[in-house]
Amino acid sequence: MSVLDRFRQVSEAPTRPVSKGAVRAFDVADLYRGPAAEPEAAPPECAVALDEKLRQAYFWIVNHGIISPHYDVEYNDGPTHSFTFGDKRVELVLPSDQSYSSYVLLPLLNLAVRRRCLLVGGPGRGKTAIAILMGVLGGYGLRDIKRAIQHGQPQMTISDLLGNPLPSTLVSAATMDDVKIAWRKWLGMRVKIIDEYNRIPTRTQSALLTVMADNYAEVYDQIYECPEAAWYLTANDDAGGGTYQVIEALRDRIDVVVKALHFNTRFLNELLLRVEAGIRPEEIVPREIVFSEAELDRMEQEVRRLVLPPELRRRIEFFASHFEFCEPAGKRMEYMTKDTAKLAGAEFHTLATQETGKDALADLGSQTQNGLSVRAMMTMLVFVKAMAYFRGDETVAFEDVRQMVPFVLHDKLVQYGDSPYFEQAGHAPLRVDHVSWIRNLFDLSCREYERLNLDKDDEVAALDEKFARGLEGVSESEARRRLVEIERTLQGWSRGRKLYGHLFDDILKLKYLHQRYTNYLKWLQWKG
Numbered sequence: 001m002s003v004l005d006r007f008r009q010v011s012e013a014p015t016r017p018v019s020k021g022a023v024r025a026f027d028v029a030d031l032y033r034g035p036a037a038e039p040e041a042a043p044p045e046c047a048v049a050l051d052e053k054l055r056q057a058y059f060w061i062v063n064h065g066i067i068s069p070h071y072d073v074e075y076n077d078g079p080t081h082s083f084t085f086g087d088k089r090v091e092l093v094l095p096s097d098q099s100y101s102s103y104v105l106l107p108l109l110n111l112a113v114r115r116r117c118l119l120v121g122g123p124g125r126g127k128t129a130i131a132i133l134m135g136v137l138g139g140y141g142l143r144d145i146k147r148a149i150q151h152g153q154p155q156m157t158i159s160d161l162l163g164n165p166l167p168s169t170l171v172s173a174a175t176m177d178d179v180k181i182a183w184r185k186w187l188g189m190r191v192k193i194i195d196e197y198n199r200i201p202t203r204t205q206s207a208l209l210t211v212m213a214d215n216y217a218e219v220y221d222q223i224y225e226c227p228e229a230a231w232y233l234t235a236n237d238d239a240g241g242g243t244y245q246v247i248e249a250l251r252d253r254i255d256v257v258v259k260a261l262h263f264n265t266r267f268l269n270e271l272l273l274r275v276e277a278g279i280r281p282e283e284i285v286p287r288e289i290v291f292s293e294a295e296l297d298r299m300e301q302e303v304r305r306l307v308l309p310p311e312l313r314r315r316i317e318f319f320a321s322h323f324e325f326c327e328p329a330g331k332r333m334e335y336m337t338k339d340t341a342k343l344a345g346a347e348f349h350t351l352a353t354q355e356t357g358k359d360a361l362a363d364l365g366s367q368t369q370n371g372l373s374v375r376a377m378m379t380m381l382v383f384v385k386a387m388a389y390f391r392g393d394e395t396v397a398f399e400d401v402r403q404m405v406p407f408v409l410h411d412k413l414v415q416y417g418d419s420p421y422f423e424q425a426g427h428a429p430l431r432v433d434h435v436s437w438i439r440n441l442f443d444l445s446c447r448e449y450e451r452l453n454l455d456k457d458d459e460v461a462a463l464d465e466k467f468a469r470g471l472e473g474v475s476e477s478e479a480r481r482r483l484v485e486i487e488r489t490l491q492g493w494s495r496g497r498k499l500y501g502h503l504f505d506d507i508l509k510l511k512y513l514h515q516r517y518t519n520y521l522k523w524l525q526w527k528g
Helices: 003-007 026-033 050-065 102-113 127-137 140-150 158-160 167-172 200-213 248-252 265-277 293-304 310-320 338-343 348-351 374-390 398-408 433-452 459-468 475-495 501-527
Strands: 080-087 090-094 116-120 163-165 180-182 191-195 216-219 221-225 230-235 254-259
Touching: 003 200, 050 102, 050 127, 050 293, 050 374, 102 116, 102 127, 102 230, 102 254, 102 293, 102 459, 116 127, 127 140, 127 191, 127 230, 127 254, 127 459, 140 191, 158 200, 158 216, 163 167, 163 216, 167 338, 180 216, 180 221, 200 216, 200 248, 254 398, 293 374, 310 398, 310 433, 338 348, 374 398, 398 433, 459 475, 475 501
Parallel strands: 116 230, 116 254, 191 230
Antiparallel strands: 080 090, 163 180, 216 221
């Protein structure tokens, strides 16, 4: 086999044998399809399923594209072997199931669900190279991709980013509507690359934010509608610095962050081989792993149709509930949030010292300066489904959530480094290693969830289940009985129980249910 043939070799299917069921998962889009809706056209025949094609693309990149022998997304199927090294007894685990390199996996999942991925790492780590590979996999020619890359630099203007008005129309235009814009071609692409986005001036960042968030560009009151796209941004650090500070709203639009890990010098021979053969991986991507526009559309739909089991969704709810609550931030229950403190310009350290009666080591919320936004939680749901889809499963598993949460929340949870938790033995590295820190938060949350036995003893879930059946046909006496049940639950919790984030959300949920039943009773009385 020649060197070129070796580099073009695609893994034989199946790359991960799994059994597929024939049951079609529920799709929320079904709610909007009337009885007269046209049936969906059957997908064209292809050699492999799209999830298998995605795995083939992953293994081609790992084996021949980007040298990233770091299997940090670990899955296990049975017992594992582990070893410890050094004075600090650093543990190394040998996974017993197919595991992955986050630096290749996350950009691929981002392509599948068309979100916004930030690649961080020092110069020369391959950030732009992997973004270009994603563009090639998305069906674009190498020349088109390279010309469409937006290189951040301090002089970049809005016109440089979006386009310029045609001089002839500026002279002859009677109104702004008559001005014609020469739009930049990259705006119409389904894979968009912004290199060193933290070197873009603040005003131009605002224009970029509009394109990223709302899929349109605006110049001289002219609008260009952009297609849904997979975004890849690069930066040499993940602290928001650079030539210009990245505006908070732009950072918030980034869905997943992945770090370029170091080059393992034991693979220097691979570099030598490429030099001697004059091979650039992005120039020899096999056609078998390139996705068409229709395939990308269909793949995203297939990802969304995956099932997230209720018991796993409940664990995600519990995890997310720890972080927003801040008792010293308000007088009313509803306002006791970290966002209230932030909007008021309060010093977080001062508020943290006012927390009393709680175990700062057990309170997971004491480790963060903020809570999770709706956007962050929706993104989390998308990527855990994408992870399960990549592995060929039809249902999201616990480990899919555990592995994806750190990358989705990497820039979403702001660490409070002065938390007493980080002063404990062995916890100091978590101040720096945010991926391990967030995964540790999730593990601690799951332990607390199991300690409280919430899978079997969840009073709020039981009350919510009754309400979810609807109010139609509920009698006045039954509504009053449910109100008493809610009040009795709240009364029980009020007896000396410390107030933590997860309880805070449960209390407000019960207040919501109480109000709904109260309003329903008023309506019944009016009707009667």
